[in-house]
Amino acid sequence: MSLLKIDGICKSFGGLNAVDNISFEVEEGTIHALIGPNGAGKTTLVNMISGIYSIDEGNIFFNDENITNVPTHKLVSKHIMRTFQNLEICENMTVMENVMLGFNIQMSKNLLKCSFQFESILDDEEKYTHIALSHLKRVGLENVADTLCSDLSYGILKKVEIVRALAINPKLLLLDEPVAGLNGTETTEIANIIKEISQEGVTVLLIEHDMKMIMSISDKITVINFGQKLAEGTPQEISTNPKVIQAYLGGGTLHA
Amino acid sequence: MGNKGLFLDRGIVITIIILSVIPFLLQNSFHYEIAIMCMLNAVICIGLNMLVGYTGQISLGHGAFAGLGAYVAVILSTTYEFDPVLSILVACTVLAIIAFFVSKPILKLEGHYLAMGTLAVGIIISIVLNNEDELTGGPDGMGVSEFNILGYVFENDIQWYILSAMFLVFSIWALQNVINSPFGRILRCIRDSETAAKAIGADVPYYKTFVFVISVVIATAAGSLYSYYTGFISPEESGFMRSIELVVMIVFGGLGRIYGAVIGAVIITALPQFLTFLHDYEHMVFGAIIIFVMVVMPKGIVSIFDVLKVSKDKK
Numbered sequence A: 001m002s003l004l005k006i007d008g009i010c011k012s013f014g015g016l017n018a019v020d021n022i023s024f025e026v027e028e029g030t031i032h033a034l035i036g037p038n039g040a041g042k043t044t045l046v047n048m049i050s051g052i053y054s055i056d057e058g059n060i061f062f063n064d065e066n067i068t069n070v071p072t073h074k075l076v077s078k079h080i081m082r083t084f085q086n087l088e089i090c091e092n093m094t095v096m097e098n099v100m101l102g103f104n105i106q107m108s109k110n111l112l113k114c115s116f117q118f119e120s121i122l123d124d125e126e127k128y129t130h131i132a133l134s135h136l137k138r139v140g141l142e143n144v145a146d147t148l149c150s151d152l153s154y155g156i157l158k159k160v161e162i163v164r165a166l167a168i169n170p171k172l173l174l175l176d177e178p179v180a181g182l183n184g185t186e187t188t189e190i191a192n193i194i195k196e197i198s199q200e201g202v203t204v205l206l207i208e209h210d211m212k213m214i215m216s217i218s219d220k221i222t223v224i225n226f227g228q229k230l231a232e233g234t235p236q237e238i239s240t241n242p243k244v245i246q247a248y249l250g251g252g253t254l255h256a
Numbered sequence B: 001m002g003n004k005g006l007f008l009d010r011g012i013v014i015t016i017i018i019l020s021v022i023p024f025l026l027q028n029s030f031h032y033e034i035a036i037m038c039m040l041n042a043v044i045c046i047g048l049n050m051l052v053g054y055t056g057q058i059s060l061g062h063g064a065f066a067g068l069g070a071y072v073a074v075i076l077s078t079t080y081e082f083d084p085v086l087s088i089l090v091a092c093t094v095l096a097i098i099a100f101f102v103s104k105p106i107l108k109l110e111g112h113y114l115a116m117g118t119l120a121v122g123i124i125i126s127i128v129l130n131n132e133d134e135l136t137g138g139p140d141g142m143g144v145s146e147f148n149i150l151g152y153v154f155e156n157d158i159q160w161y162i163l164s165a166m167f168l169v170f171s172i173w174a175l176q177n178v179i180n181s182p183f184g185r186i187l188r189c190i191r192d193s194e195t196a197a198k199a200i201g202a203d204v205p206y207y208k209t210f211v212f213v214i215s216v217v218i219a220t221a222a223g224s225l226y227s228y229y230t231g232f233i234s235p236e237e238s239g240f241m242r243s244i245e246l247v248v249m250i251v252f253g254g255l256g257r258i259y260g261a262v263i264g265a266v267i268i269t270a271l272p273q274f275l276t277f278l279h280d281y282e283h284m285v286f287g288a289i290i291i292f293v294m295v296v297m298p299k300g301i302v303s304i305f306d307v308l309k310v311s312k313d314k315k
Helices: A042-049 A072-078 A095-101 A111-115 A119-138 A154-167 A184-199 A211-217 A235-240 A242-249 B010-025 B029-054 B062-078 B084-106 B111-131 B157-179 B182-192 B194-199 B204-230 B240-253 B258-274 B276-296 B303-314
Strands: A002-013 A016-027 A031-035 A057-062 A080-082 A172-176 A203-207 A220-225 A228-233 B147-149 B152-154
Touching: A002 A042, A002 A203, A016 A042, A016 A057, A016 A203, A016 A220, A016 A228, A031 A042, A031 A184, A031 A211, A042 A080, A042 A172, A042 A203, A072 A080, A072 B194, A095 A119, A095 A154, A095 B182, A111 A119, A111 B157, A111 B182, A119 A154, A119 B182, A154 A172, A154 A184, A184 A203, A184 A211, A211 A235, A220 A235, A220 A242, A228 A235, A228 A242, A235 A242, B010 B029, B010 B157, B010 B258, B029 B062, B029 B157, B029 B182, B029 B204, B029 B240, B029 B258, B062 B084, B062 B111, B062 B204, B062 B240, B084 B111, B084 B147, B084 B204, B111 B240, B147 B204, B152 B157, B157 B182, B157 B204, B157 B258, B182 B194, B182 B204, B194 B204, B240 B258, B240 B276, B258 B276
Parallel strands: A031 A203, A031 A220, A080 A172, A172 A203
Antiparallel strands: A002 A016, A002 A057, A220 A228, B147 B152
């Protein structure tokens, strides 16, 4: 059964059709990759799914529920979470605090209780700090838990963003270029993390330019170009699809 | 575990100690006035810091809100003979409602535009207070009825000192709790990245409005208390310069730092009084000190403590 169904969505900025009548479905529990040349409309598409951009036409269904134009902050309670191409990390907060933000919807934010430090608030804090720490341990970041994010490298912050997304306990995780700008080791680490979370039942929609990673971890690939869907299929099908090779890979064959 | 809610950290204990020592150093009524003014300004700054320093939303209109709130309370208790405490509560409610409706359109603005917007609101309030002289006494101001809590009359400086000190300590304690709670984390997240705040499920406009209203309510409470203490109120206290002064206090002390707001308020309030021996050069030296401190410590006075901490850790 498809978890996310995108049905003919369109978005234009002025005269430019950034996303033009795209439809595809993301099966539950898979890693679905979205690829395309720069400016193809990948990030626009993710911004539309995650409610940051409004949708001009078409519908998006999550678990058969229409989530078209649902504001971003309401998607979290449906367990849809995303990361960003250009980090959206709170730089003046520690790694731990950033991860704790991921528990936002589960924690009580009653101002009165917070200002008088009710016991329930402190207990919650303790409980979720514990969970956050176990998430951080999993990706090997427990040592930097109390470090300010502004003092950390780009590669670590990319991981912090994924951990924060995991804290929400997502059913659908939208990863917008999680390994852009990272070196080989970091890329492998993140690829492994993505594989792991997928095995735990999280459905992943992955945007990436790193072909090696895409080909090795994704179950299905959708290719878009100039805001339109070009092809869809398994990594093998895509790597041999002549349309894709011509439009996106510029001739030659693709190494799986 | 049972009473961990009442846990007081080192900063609060030191503040309480300092506040209890200061009365022994104060020799006359004028000294008390400066001390009380420092403390009540510090309270306003704590609220403003929550908005500007922690949530990242600038306001150049808080002096006007504090003044308007004080006027509402004072008019109720002086002209209409309401109980003073009740008047302050009514003023807080009225200002909360005003702040709510003002914040709806104005907090859609960001950065410099928000500064302009809040500045304009402040100026409008100031004009209203100056012109509605039947209610406010116009530019000459008006006298204020005496202050009492359930019949207990506040008439000497020590009583006012204790009341202000308690208010200040409570504000520091409560803000500290809020900032380290899930609520405060969202505020800081909004400051650093609104997109991230949305992505983790926070309704950003709701939080901005909430904090704006709270900071206005705190300013109202402290502003009214100050008017009751001095026994007089004039529109000058709600003017443009007053709003700027409040922002200078928190920036000077340290944006987004709890004690930054307090230290900034104390220094900016008290320093001019210490400089009076310079006569004509007073303002010049005051300005020079502010410029010097901001150049050397762009993150405010409290950044001294960070430097001290780092050098201590190295040893």
